[in-house]
Amino acid sequence: MERHFTHELESLKTFLIKMASMVETNLVSSIQALMERNELLAAKVIENDRRIDSLEIEIDNIILDLLALQHPVASDLRFIIAAQKINNDLERISDHAVNIAQSVPAFKTPQAAGDMIDIPTMVDLAKAMLRDALDSFIRVDPSLAQSVIKQDDVMDDLNRKMSRKVVELIKAGTQSVESGLELNRVSRNLERVADLTTNIAEEVIFLSQARIVKHGAGEKL
């Protein structure tokens, strides 16, 4: 029974790593589709999101079976609860990849093919944060998770800066209203990806240190 349980926990971890890898690929593809104005790749992102949705449900069912049949306690229970939340966060990140992919057609018009402002910087930061959050989960590395949480402030600043710049460019007539709104939309989606990635990092700290750092509660403990 004990060995069987350990095997099932390992299997859950493998499923979650597969989920994380699919979501990371989908995010990277959505951004590549945007940069290259590649509508075929954008359509593939939307198609892959459906596979990610199915995998989320599959993982949720594995977790439910584990809880019902194995009655896990202590660190095993914490791992399973963290896995459930990370699974949900990953699925939501893929939803944002879909949102970004849906912005691709709007950037095909010539007037929108201009400057992406800080989007490339935000993209690099979102990718790095997601990779670090996933690494921190796989290696159960709370200090790496903590560094992810700190980077979220940088992303928030970049998003605010984007909003201001877009307003300036629309007013100056160098950006159309439509493409400006789309740039803002992409910026916000990247900022939301960073928020969800921060949630994952917080779950890793919960997992490793048995304390909830969400909403700054960690500072009080």
Added chain:
Amino acid sequence: MERHFTHELESLKTFLIKMASMVETNLVSSIQALMERNELLAAKVIENDRRIDSLEIEIDNIILDLLALQHPVASDLRFIIAAQKINNDLERISDHAVNIAQSVPAFKTPQAAGDMIDIPTMVDLAKAMLRDALDSFIRVDPSLAQSVIKQDDVMDDLNRKMSRKVVELIKAGTQSVESGLELNRVSRNLERVADLTTNIAEEVIFLSQARIVKHGAGEKL
């Protein structure tokens, strides 16, 4: 032991209803603050969100204890897992109330005090959906939950319509770029509230029918 467990489940339900009521009040206040351009009320929304964050953590800890100490199975386990997800969805709805409250100062400038376009319609729909989703949870009423899920499409349409109208108004010069972007921001936040409310309704169906309807999976079963 059995009676003790039933008591703890009831207590969890009471906590969740308290959470739901606080979140609903915060959403309604954020919208009232926006309509009345009331910065004091907006500040109160942000303050209340911190209480909601604390309550989320408290409920999460109750759930963790229940899982660790009571080893629930079958419908009890489903209830606890649904409660955990609804708890998280409610906390995120309050985050959107904060986002809306943060838009209040932007609407104080005279040029922004104009038409809110479809925002009042979206507000009414978001409030009705949230109330129905919570009722469907309290009464475990899957048909009411199903009606919430259907209304989400109406909200998506309203959000898209808002985007188009804002572009037209900015181009026509009847809306400033800043207030147009803020209107879009509020519209998107209301649309996200409807998404999270839809998640709650899906959890109610999972709870009542032991099937996962997320991502349209229900249609396949």
